[in-house]
Each structure stands twice: as structure tokens, then as C-alpha cells.
Amino acid sequence: MIDQIKGLHHVTSLASDAQQNNGFFTQVLGLRRIKKTVNFDRPEVYHLYYGDAVGTPGAVMTYFPIPDIKRARAGTGEVGTTVFAVPEESLPYWQDRLEGLGVEGLTEAVRFGERRLGFRGPDGDGFALVEQAGDSRKPWEGSDIPGDCAIRGFHSATLRLGAPEAMAELLSFMGFEQTESEGSNQRFRLAAGNGADIVDVSSMPGAEPAVEGAGSVHHIAFAVDNRQQQLEVREALVDTGYSVTPVIDRDYFWAIYFRTPGGVLFEVATAEPGFDRDEDRAHLGEALKLPDQHAHLREQLERDLPPITD
Numbered sequence: 001m002i003d004q005i006k007g008l009h010h011v012t013s014l015a016s017d018a019q020q021n022n023g024f025f026t027q028v029l030g031l032r033r034i035k036k037t038v039n040f041d042r043p044e045v046y047h048l049y050y051g052d053a054v055g056t057p058g059a060v061m062t063y064f065p066i067p068d069i070k071r072a073r074a075g076t077g078e079v080g081t082t083v084f085a086v087p088e089e090s091l092p093y094w095q096d097r098l099e100g101l102g103v104e105g106l107t108e109a110v111r112f113g114e115r116r117l118g119f120r121g122p123d124g125d126g127f128a129l130v131e132q133a134g135d136s137r138k139p140w141e142g143s144d145i146p147g148d149c150a151i152r153g154f155h156s157a158t159l160r161l162g163a164p165e166a167m168a169e170l171l172s173f174m175g176f177e178q179t180e181s182e183g184s185n186q187r188f189r190l191a192a193g194n195g196a197d198i199v200d201v202s203s204m205p206g207a208e209p210a211v212e213g214a215g216s217v218h219h220i221a222f223a224v225d226n227r228q229q230q231l232e233v234r235e236a237l238v239d240t241g242y243s244v245t246p247v248i249d250r251d252y253f254w255a256i257y258f259r260t261p262g263g264v265l266f267e268v269a270t271a272e273p274g275f276d277r278d279e280d281r282a283h284l285g286e287a288l289k290l291p292d293q294h295a296h297l298r299e300q301l302e303r304d305l306p307p308i309t310d
């Protein structure tokens with residue numbers, strides 16, 4: 001078992017429309033856009049990052065908006081629901097707000113003893129808000145959402161799997177402990193994480209595999225503090241038989257990726273160097289930032305990428 005994982009780092013999903021995506025996360029959910037860059041592997045596509053004031057690991061939702069991409073089909077082998085943490089007693093505020101703004105798919109439920117409000121993103125993305133007690137993380141204060149209601153970061157993510165056993169084993173190896181079980185859902189929790197400490201596994205035997213597209217999660221990233229810990233995690237995963245990519249420089253963190261049993265793509269990302277490495281904290285997310293390898297494409301990208309107005 002390894003002990004370097006600190007919780008979630010970010011969740012990256014696919015969208016159809018950059019402007020609509022930006023509006024949903026900044027104006028409906030009240031997150032801060034902390035980076036406007038491009039997909040380093042496909043620079044004609046934006047990579048938009050939303051989070052708290054500085055993009056703290058465990059609070060970062062990111063998107064690749066791809067015009068004309070088909071809608072995803074939900075199924076197994078994916079992150080089904082990305083769950084944000086909000087303060088206790090704030091769900092009535094969110095219910096009114098999301099209803100008033102025409103957000104679709106609002107559902108109220110209690111799972112593992114916690115109240116949750118499910119809703120859909122602009123491409124049908126599966127989201128929920130859960131009231132999390134004792135969450136000391138600071139929200140972004142630049143939105144119109146009261147501080148005692150605003151999103152603190154992730155609460156959890158729910159993985160949908162045809163057979164959960166191998167994933168249970170992997171999560172245990174990564175330092176998570178299975179703490180609860182409710183119907184077809186198992187809860188795994190890190191004892192001392194960054195606040196985004198929970199992974200739920202939803203068992204769906206016989207269900208069709210998901211088809212990736214607009215509204216689906218591309219990958220889920222777990223946090224480590226630094227590159228040394230990342231190398232230790234990489235070595236441990238390789239020793240266990242996982243096929244893990246080399247360390248990749250993503251400018252704002254270093255990343256390794258591996259495909260998990262059941263199909264979900266996992267990443268392990270560092271907290272260093274952070275989203276303020278190339279922008280002043282007061283102006284995070286405002287300018288189009290390009291990695292060195294794509295800097296020569298700036299003129300073309302600024303012409304061809306769809307404009308985003310805040």
C-alpha cells in the first residue's frame with residue numbers, strides 16, 4: 001500500500017461549447033476560471049480550468065470543449081457523478097439557485113447518510129452537491145454566491161463499474177479504506193486527505209460500457225504533493241503490474257496516467273508548481289496561456305479558437 005495520495009486533484013471532462021461551459025462553471029456554480037489554455041496533446045482545443053481562488057488540488061474541474069462532439073452515452077468504465085462539497089444547510093439555497101437558472105436534472109437524495117442534490121451540466125454531465133460538515137477549505141469569493149453556501153471543492157467522485165472487485169483492490173492499494181456499503185454502492189475514503197477524500201464505486205453488472213463524448217469525464221486525477229512522491233507512486237504501480245505513462249509536464253503540475261481495471265483513466269498529479277506559475281494570482285485564467293511547445297501557434301489559435309466572453 002502507498003501513502004502518498006492526498007485525495008482528488010482534478011476531474012477532466014468533455015464539453016461541446018466553450019462559452020456555454022465557461023458560463024455554467026463561473027456564473028451558475030460560482031467557481032473561478034483559473035486557467036485558459038489548450039489541450040497540450042491537441043492544441044486546437046481549449047483546456048479550461050475552474051476551481052477555487054488558486055486552483056487548489058481537490059477543487060479543480062477542467063474541460064476540453066470540442067465543437068461538434070457527440071453527446072456521451074452513460075455506462076460502465078467511467079466516472080458517473082462528480083460531486084462538489086458545500087457547507088451544511090446550504091442545499092436549499094442551491095436548489096433555488098439551480099432551479100431559477102434552469103439547470104436540468106435536479107434530484108434530491110440521501111446517500112451514506114448525506115443529503116445530496118443531483119443536477120446535470122450543459123452536456124448532460126452527472127453532478128451532485130453534498131453538504132460536507134467540517135470542511136475548512138476556502139471557497140472562491142469572487143462570485144455572487146454567499147460564502148456560507150459556495151462550493152469548497154470536490155466531495156467525491158462515483159465510478160461506475162461492471163465488476164468492482166479489482167477497483168476495490170486498487171483503491172486500497174492507493175491508501176483508501178472501504179468504510180461503508182449501501183445497496184450497489186461502496187464508499188472508499190482516505191483517512192487524512194485534502195478534503196476531496198472519497199471515491200464511491202457503483203456496481204452495475206451487465207450494464208453497457210460508456211461511450212465517451214460531450215458530458216462525460218475523460219479522466220480523474222489524484223493528488224500527490226511533489227515529484228518525488230509521484231515517482232514513488234509510479235514505481236509502486238509499475239511493480240504491481242500497471243502500465244503507467246512516463247512523467248509528463250503539464251506546466252501547472254506533472255502528470256502520470258494509467259488505465260484501471262474496468263476502464264476508468266486515472267492520473268496522479270503533483271501540487272507543484274501550481275496555476276500561478278505563469279500568471280499573477282489576481283489575473284488567473286484571463287489570458288490565453290500556451291505551453292512552450294505550442295507558443296509558435298499563438299496567432300493561429302487566437303484566430304481559430306472560439307471567443308469566450310465572461
Ligand code: ZN
Nearest residue numbers: 012219221267
Ligand atoms: Zn488531468
